[in-house]
Amino acid sequence: MVGNNGYNSSEYTHSFNGTSAACPIVAGIAGLLLSEYESLSRTELESAIKRGCEKVGGYDYNLILPDGTWCAETGHGRVNALNALQEAQATGFEESLSQQHLIRTMSNQYEIVFRNPVSWEMFDITGRLVTSGQNSQTVIVPFNSTSSGLYLLTATDGLKANRIKLLMP
Numbered sequence: 001m002v003g004n005n006g007y008n009s010s011e012y013t014h015s016f017n018g019t020s021a022a023c024p025i026v027a028g029i030a031g032l033l034l035s036e037y038e039s040l041s042r043t044e045l046e047s048a049i050k051r052g053c054e055k056v057g058g059y060d061y062n063l064i065l066p067d068g069t070w071c072a073e074t075g076h077g078r079v080n081a082l083n084a085l086q087e088a089q090a091t092g093f094e095e096s097l098s099q100q101h102l103i104r105t106m107s108n109q110y111e112i113v114f115r116n117p118v119s120w121e122m123f124d125i126t127g128r129l130v131t132s133g134q135n136s137q138t139v140i141v142p143f144n145s146t147s148s149g150l151y152l153l154t155a156t157d158g159l160k161a162n163r164i165k166l167l168m169p
Contacts, residue, residue: 029081036167045088050068051083054080056074086167089167108144109141109143112140118135118157122151122152122166148168151168153166
């Protein structure tokens, strides 16, 4: 931590670490996961965060638990928001249904089925158009068609607009 006047060793605290420092980070990741996957149960949320942790060097993660390996010094490891999002996606969201569309998560693609034919566009996180289509009732997005990350698919049937977040593994 750096004070207002730059670095000063007396302005650093050695007592803010461990669970005290990790709690707000994990809470933020939990909020991110719930904003993307509203129907996650507490158990599914906790499991996705644990399974998404990165193993950090020098520690022996030799205790095998249902949500991955564990060690006494660092638990499941360092939390990683992207890994947790990918784990949450794989937690069994094979189908999610809204009033306007059905999303099927297959092993190698998303399949989005709309009630009516739509014109659609998919954007990356910077807002760059990645792909688009017209007059489609089913939109298929193969996982290998883009790099991993979060994308936004917008679709309109002329009356109603849909905005769908897609996390590409």
